[in-house]
Amino acid sequence: MAVKRRLVLRIAGAAVVLAVLVPGYLWLHGDFRRWDDEAKLDAACDGLLDRAAIREVLGDGDVGVREWDGPAHQVRCEVVVEGGGRVEVRVADETVIGSSVSDLYVYRGTGRATPSVPVGGGWSGLFGARPRGVDGEDFDDVTTALTLRCTAGDAKSLMVAVETDPAEAGPLDDPANRPAYARIAETTARKASDVRGCDAEPGRKVRSLRLPVSQDEYKPLAEADGTCAGIEPVSGVRSALETARDGAPYEVCLLNGPDGSRRYELAAAFGPYALLEFEENRTYGAQDRPVGDVPARNRKRADQSGWTTAKCPDGTAVFTLLAVGRHEDKGSAFVSGDLAQERAVLKVFAERSAGAHGCQAPATP
Helix, strand or coil, X not given: CHHHHHHHHHHHHHHHHHHHHHHHXXXXXXXXXXXXXXXXXXXXXXXXXXXXXXXXXXXXXXXXXXXXXXXXXXXXXXXXXXXXXXXXXXXXXXXXXXCCHHHHCCCCXXXXXXXXXXXXXXXXXXXXXXXXXXXXXXXXEEEEEEEEECCCCCCCEEEEEEEEEECCCCCCCCHHHCHHHHHHHHXXXXXXXXXXXXXXXXXXXXXXXXXXXXXXXXXXXXXXXXXXCCCCCCXXXXXXXXXXXXXXXXXXXXXXXXXXXXXXXXXXXXXXXXXXXXXXXXXXXXXXXXXXXXXXXXXXXXXXXXXXXXEECCEEEEEEEEECCCCCCCCCHHHHCCHHHHHHHHHHHHHHHHHHCCXXXXXXX
């Protein structure tokens, strides 16, 4: 009887111990996990991320971080939150132009990609995405790219690009869902400016964003009121695809013919985007593209592009007109475009864009 009583007491004692230790272990384990996740977020991307913003957008799940090696002035990392999605962040200054800096930029909109739109709110930035599927209603690679003009430190500018993929994000065409996609880019830009000693003037908190422009949103040229505004009628052109300006560091205006085919692509690049334009043209050896040594040049019949430049607060800006087509396509703008009209188109586009960015008057060829 005594043996049974001792056995019962031991079992009861063990149960009490387990009842105390298991919750304690679980509490300690959970506390350690939270501490470990916070440490990972604080260290990611050289400490340039805002932990609260990551949690706000991606939730409270377990954290995984991946880092890439790169030039001294460029960092790149990916944060994955279990059940919450992922974000990929890149931060660099202008000294890495010519290496892998092209990864920093949102789709610039002159190819298949949906044209990026300005972030606005006092930011020099772009918000872009790549349409997925035939209907183009869903998007991949939703990216916010912000450019900061430094007033202190060694760098002239900082560039922040963030690709955000929240697991629970609603449709991008719902305006209420879009600001979350820019939240991490916005807070990273503010922190990067402080940590890097850039002392840039940031924009305001992003509370609304335009939807990236769809390729089927062409309008009659006469109705253009954004990046294509002011362009007079052009031979062979019936419609325009444009975005708002609103401080964007890269602007496009696309002009189509009566059959919907592309005839002209106009682009304006400022700050590091202009540096990237020059570097790409030097790298690929394009003879009829700007590389920074010739301020302005009219398109000639054998060339595909003309350009002009302007002095701006963040350096030299470049404005280009590209005539689309091939030698064998006799009806294309490249072969049959009116050169005098093209010069007038580029002049209006460049003057309006330069004026909106506080630049000097564009150069005359």
